[in-house]
Amino acid sequence: MGTTQLYDKTESYNHKRHREFELSNREFAFRMRQRFPKSLTKEFLLVDLVNNVDQLAEA
Numbered sequence: 001m002g003t004t005q006l007y008d009k010t011e012s013y014n015h016k017r018h019r020e021f022e023l024s025n026r027e028f029a030f031r032m033r034q035r036f037p038k039s040l041t042k043e044f045l046l047v048d049l050v051n052n053v054d055q056l057a058e059a
Helices: 042-051
Strands: 009-014 019-023 026-032
Touching: none
Parallel strands: 009 026
Antiparallel strands: 019 026
16 A cells, blocks of 8 residues: 655735735745736646756655
């Protein structure tokens, strides 16, 4: 059996806020992005994943 890594922070992209806060023992992080599409595409999510791969918990 393997183990499952769960993340304890929810991230949200937006145009106005850039901060982290805690609500009901959960962490939320608002990340300000100047440009992101109105409807998400697989391509955008893949590029975003590659750009943020260093934040993954797995080696």
